[in-house]
Amino acid sequence: MVEKTTSAAGMARVLAGIAALGGAMALSACTASTPSAPIQTLPDRPVVGAPPAPATLAVELADRGYTPAFLEGEPDLVRVALLLPFSASSAAARNEAAQLLRAAELAVFERAGSNLVLLPKDTGGTPETARRAAESAISDGAELIIGPLFQQAVAAAGDVARDAGIPLLSLSSSSAVAGEGVYQLSFPPDEEVRRVTEYVGAMGATRFAFIGPASAYGQVTQAAYAQTIEDMLGEFPMSESVSVWQSAGEGAEPYQVDRTFNTGLVTSQFYDGGVSAMTEAAARLASYGVEELDPAQAATMSGANWTPSPGSPFQVVLLPEGGDQLRMLAPVLLYQDIDPLLVKFIGTGQWLDNSLVREPALSNGWFAGPDPEARSRFEEVYARYYGAEPSRLAGLGYDAASLAALLADGGYGPDRLGAPDGFMGVDGLFRFRADGTIERGLAVYTIRGGGFRVLDPAPQRFGPPELGDDVDLGAPVNEPAF
Known part of the structure; x- marks a missing residue:
């Protein structure tokens, strides 16, 4: 169990660092117009001693009981369980x-009042x-x-939680286990797919392909890609009919022809294996049609100034x-003459x-x-606190x-967890839908110059963001006093 005591030399260094960052880290309720009141950021009483060392086996912590000695008799205790695979066979999972x-623990010491008790429980590996652990x-x-x-594990624990009427915040990326009191607090790939697909669609793309x-x-x-499209x-x-320029060969003037293309998700190619299977899938994708690029035209283009090509059978x-x-995978597409100057390559987080x-x-x-x-x-x-990157x-x-x-x-309750204006967390804006799945406010990135650049910032409020809105990512939602 992680016991919440009150503030002191043991937490002084980390709290000083947190204070310097202010409420930009605070996870707080958002409204459509103005930020909500800052949440409590420090304990009501000074902490006595250093916080406990991070646990590796939560079962041992839970065996200490769920009420710390110094909180015996404390009214209105709020107990929150943390179910994780501390003793899983996989070292990565542990x-x-x-x-x-x-x-x-860091959030409890920073954000919680003195009446919140964290109860770690070991889910093992089954x-x-x-x-x-849920029971x-x-x-x-x-x-x-x-x-x-x-x-x-979420499916098993979720059944127990639903029967008891206790809400559960799942950390799995699967939306299949959400609903009826189970909320998905994770990074589902369908959210990332929707965000980038809508962005490229707003650029005018109408023909899409998939390889995965x-x-x-x-x-x-x-x-998710098909549904978004x-x-x-x-x-x-x-289908749509367009006029495109056709090369007439060396020394001859190009001429215009009318062509008809299917729109929407025009083809999906799957592979099961390594580079050989990828190559076969890429060849099938290229067989759908590859637009030829004139060398002189290519010299004037870059992926940075990409616009959907009217003559490409698929543009994305x-x-x-x-x-x-x-x-x-990416070089295999180039080998099949799928040119990123004409076809925009997009991906997930x-x-x-x-x-x-x-x-x-x-x-x-x-x-x-997520919001960088x-x-x-x-x-x-x-x-700064743990001496390692998270x-x-x-x-x-x-x-x-x-x-x-x-x-x-x-x-x-569902009215509070399902607040329509959502919450601002360390990975940006999020809220829970009525079915328990998560909606995240995501940024659109590009890879350029040996690094990542934000093309379209993550929204700071839910609602349809304007393409290219200039959002100050450094502006905190709340500025609590320390």
């Missing part, structure tokens, strides 16, 4: 669990263990459950990969990886991801615990 716990949390009086991390893995992730991203253009296939292609897989910025085939590609400024503030404070998912632990602190006094 490490992720430890980082999520550290981030949640759905049954997760189920028992233990509820028997300990948890009013809110954060976690688990993996889809099957024949995995659950590939299927989810393809379905249908929402923008209507049901497909449809989604590549939902990351890391080594993406470094293999997996592209936000420094190892990809030097890949020439991805230069000037577009993808959607809000994230950098969290990373700075986490590293993982990509650690911010979810901070946001979940901050949300628990924000709503602690009024409870965790």
Whole structure:
């Protein structure tokens, strides 16, 4: 158990750093016009001693009981359970669990009042263990459950939470387990796909293609892509007739011809395997039609000044990969004469990886991801306190615990968790839909000059953002006093 005491030398260094950053890290309720009142940022009483070291086995913490000795008799205690795979067989899962716990501890010490108690519970590595962890949390009086991390564990724990009427903030990226009191606090790929697809659609693109893995992730991203395109253009296939310039050969003047193209999602190609399977899928994609680019015309173009080509059978292609897989896939498309000067390469948040910025085939590609400024503030404070950089998912632990602190006094009912104006977290704006899935305010990035640049900033309020709005990413939603 993480016991919340009151403020002191043990937290002085981290609180001093947090104070310097102000409320830009604060997860707070938003309104459509003006920010809500700042949430409580410090304990009511000074902390005695240093905070406990981050736990590696939450079961040991839970065995201490759910009421700290110094809080015996304290009225209105709010107990929040944190279900994570601390003893999973995978070292990566154990490490992720430890980082999520550290981030949640940081949020409790920064954001919560003296009556909030965090109850870590070990989900192990099986759905049954997760189920028992949820049952233990509820028997300990948890009013809110954060976690688990993996889809099957969420499904098992979610059943227990629903039966008990206890809301659960899932950390899984799967939306299949959301609903009926289970809320998805994660980074679902369909949100990233929708954001970047709508952005490129606003540039005038009407013909889209897909190439991706024949995995659950590939299927989810393809379905989100197809749905977004249908929402923008209507049901497909449809067709449009355009006049395009046709080369007549060396020394001859080009001439115009009328061509008819299908619009919408014109083709989807899946692969199951490495570079050989990718090459075959890319060849199938290219067989749909590749526009030839005149060398003189190419000399005047760059991916930075891209506009949809009227003569290309598909103008945009989604590549939902990351890391080594993406470094293999993108050059394969170039090998098949799919030219990024004509066809815009777009992707998901997996592209936000420094190892990809030097890949020439991805230069000037577009993808959607979290607000970079809000994230950098969290990373700075986490590293200052724990002496290490947080993982990509650690911010979810901070946001979940901050949300628990924000709503602690009024409870965790669906009217409060489902606030239509949403919340501002360390990865930007988010809110929960009525079905429990998450909607995130994401930025659109490009890869350019060996780094990432923001093309379209993440929104600071929910509502239809104007393309190219100039939003000050450094402006905090709230400026609490320290």
